Amino acid sequence: MFPTDxxxxxxxxxxxxxxxxxxxALRLGGLSAMGAFLAACGVEGKGKPQASVAPDAVAKFWAGxxxxxxxxxxxxxxxxxxxxxxxxxxxxxxxxxxxxxxVIQEMGPWFAKVQPQLSAGQSIGYDLxxxxxxxxxxxxxxxxFLAPLDHSKLPNYAANAAxxxxxxxxxxxxxxxxxxxxxxxxxxxxxxxxKDPVTSLADLWNPKYKGKVGxxxxxxxxxxxxxxxxxLDPAKSDENAWKTAAAKLKEQKDAxxxxxxxxxxxxxxxxxxxxxxxxxxxxxxxxxxxxxxTNFKFVIPQEGGTIWTDNMAIPITAxxxxxxxxxxxFLYDLENATTLAEYINYxxxxxxxxxxxxxxxxxxxxxxxxxLLSVADSPLVFPGDAEYKxxxxxxxxxxxxxxxxFERVFQPIVLG
Numbered sequence: 434m435f436p437t438d439x440x441x442x443x444x445x446x447x448x449x450x451x452x453x454x455x456x457x458a459l460r461l462g463g464l465s466a467m468g469a470f471l472a473a474c475g476v477e478g479k480g481k482p483q484a485s486v487a488p489d490a491v492a493k494f495w496a497g498x499x500x501x502x503x504x505x506x507x508x509x510x511x512x513x514x515x516x517x518x519x520x521x522x523x524x525x526x527x528x529x530x531x532x533x534x535x536v537i538q539e540m541g542p543w544f545a546k547v548q549p550q551l552s553a554g555q556s557i558g559y560d561l562x563x564x565x566x567x568x569x570x571x572x573x574x575x576x577x578f579l580a581p582l583d584h585s586k587l588p589n590y591a592a593n594a595a596x597x598x599x600x601x602x603x604x605x606x607x608x609x610x611x612x613x614x615x616x617x618x619x620x621x622x623x624x625x626x627x628k629d630p631v632t633s634l635a636d637l638w639n640p641k642y643k644g645k646v647g648x649x650x651x652x653x654x655x656x657x658x659x660x661x662x663x664x665l666d667p668a669k670s671d672e673n674a675w676k677t678a679a680a681k682l683k684e685q686k687d688a689x690x691x692x693x694x695x696x697x698x699x700x701x702x703x704x705x706x707x708x709x710x711x712x713x714x715x716x717x718x719x720x721x722x723x724x725x726x727t728n729f730k731f732v733i734p735q736e737g738g739t740i741w742t743d744n745m746a747i748p749i750t751a752x753x754x755x756x757x758x759x760x761x762x763f764l765y766d767l768e769n770a771t772t773l774a775e776y777i778n779y780x781x782x783x784x785x786x787x788x789x790x791x792x793x794x795x796x797x798x799x800x801x802x803x804x805l806l807s808v809a810d811s812p813l814v815f816p817g818d819a820e821y822k823x824x825x826x827x828x829x830x831x832x833x834x835x836x837x838x839f840e841r842v843f844q845p846i847v848l849g
Contacts, residue, residue, distance in 0.1 A: 494754075495583045499755060503756060504532070504561060506757075508533065508537060512563065518772060519763075519772060522769065529760070540564060540567045544573065551748060551749065552576075556750045559748060560747060560752060560754060561745060562745075562747075563745055566741060573746070574604070574609055579610070580748065580751060582607065582608065586758050586759070588762065589763070593765050593783045594611065594765060598611070598612055602829070610745060610746040611745055613745050614742075614782065615742040616741055616780055617733065617739070617820075617824065618740075620733075621703060621712075621717075621729050623709050623727075626709040627710060631710065631730070632732065632735055634658060634662040637662070637690075638662065638685050640688060642709055646690050646711065647692060647693060647694075647708035647711030648711070648712050649696075652847065653827055653828065656843045657827060659843075660828070663678050666825065672838050672842065679842050679845075683846060693707075694847045697717075699713065703729060716777065723807075733820055735823070738824055739827060740780075747761075771786040787815045791805075
């Protein structure tokens, strides 16, 4: 079990607003996920080779590009301290002004919104965006909508990022993206309501919790847990396996065990006691405990959980790409990566941030010190080998037809 005991809400170091709601739902993802430290944990990116760029594509794109002293950054809600300290530091150091907008709520609608402009070779109004390793990431990549990165302009990333990111299946070699943060999907529960140890996906099927179980509405997340509960490996599954998993999920639904299939609202449902146990994202639970003084527990079930990554990428039509890639690298400076992790509380892509955070704690006192240590020591932010051994990739779709088949199998669980 992950320990999620935490200090009181007064430890928020100036973070006075709710920090939940960043992830409305994981979009239907079709590419293998991976996070920080996977190579060290013996987990490598898998999947079919992805589209690559021509050898001279990087040189052609970046030729003649100059800094313009400004950029527009599209991100998910509450994925940075609302006071924007890292961006203020960036402007102070470089002179580049950043317009920061929390405009991405779901990957599907975001792709649909910007696709017409990108197809027409027009600016989408943003020079940098954070996109999940999902089906839409593949659509962005394979449609030629992402600028190839010039890694000579990313020295901090080269020095500080976990080396395993270069092995990702969705973007091998980080041709188009570098990670912003990763997260884990597991089980959260309220120990004031559930006294028995929660260790298995079977607990989400336990009739003792009838009407008090939350499951995700997102088909990728729901299907993955159905596969794991049925003893199947999502990364190696096919349509027959999906039907087996759907039958397992239908048993859970027909028995009245599931109260609802949630998007981000699962957090509020857990907080209000509407559900006692639920599928959950790691960072949400850590943040909920810190923000609201709750004591919810998060576990990676013995059958396994899943891992996903949100990535920084530059649209091919960006008007200020050099300013954007300068910011990308700035956020991989050790100090900046550390302060981001102190706020975000999802899996940090910079392993060295853990030691740096402990240095911050050593220089702090009282509640601030306790808070920083709780983040630095949390396996929800810096998972270890034991946690990663129980993490799985998402179902991997090689074709759009496979994705459609997957949706067809699992949609009746949510909609029926």
